[in-house]
Amino acid sequence: MSSDFPIALPGQTIGLLGGSFDPPHEGHVMITEEALRRFGLDRVWWLVSPGNPLKAHGPAPMQDRVAQARALMPDPRVRVTGLEARLGARLTADTIAALQRRYPGVAFVWLMGSDNLVQFDRWTRWREIAARVPIGVFARPGTRLSARQSRAASIMRRWRLPEWRARELAWTTAPAWVLIDVPMSNLSSSAIRARRKRSNGRSDV
Secondary structure, three states: OOOOOOOOOOOOEEEEEEEOOOOOOHHHHHHHHHHHHHOOOOEEEEEEOOOOOOOOOOOOOHHHHHHHHHHHOOOOOEEEEOHHHHHOOOOHHHHHHHHHHHOOOOEEEEEEEHHHHHOHHHOOOHHHHHHHOOEEEEOOOOOHHHHHOOHHHHHOHHHEOOHHHHHHHHHOOOOOEEEEOOOOOOOOHHHHHHHHHHHHHOOOO
């Protein structure tokens, strides 16, 4: 396989954490470490996306974001990839479908924060995503309650697993999802970008 396509064997459990990673930060690291531990995953792949259709402005150059993510996350169980660009996929549903074709027998889990669950019903073909892979959701500050009350959570309520069954998630037939509480982090890529912009805008004295 090309170096852009990680090696994965049938029977392995792999979490998929997608996003612009613009920039990557400790919040991404925390979610990844919790996913490995709480879901009993073998690996987590960071899918650095070419762009997010729900965001008005484009991200920094992809090679920069990949390099920053690799520097931040040296754990050998975590692979930082530009798979979506290689696959020519800009939509999560297409990415997941392509990975399932390429890696038969691998149990993938889609990872997201509760802030994404709040708007999950706005994602293109979100019901297809839920039907293809189990979803692990991590509570984030300010969206714990709104995520539980979101339209997507309401529609998927019957398939929600209790938190104590989180380690079963990877092998549960989709649709299936679990919302887990984790140590809270207020970090977000957008907040970091805004802080950098303010800092760069100040005059030297």
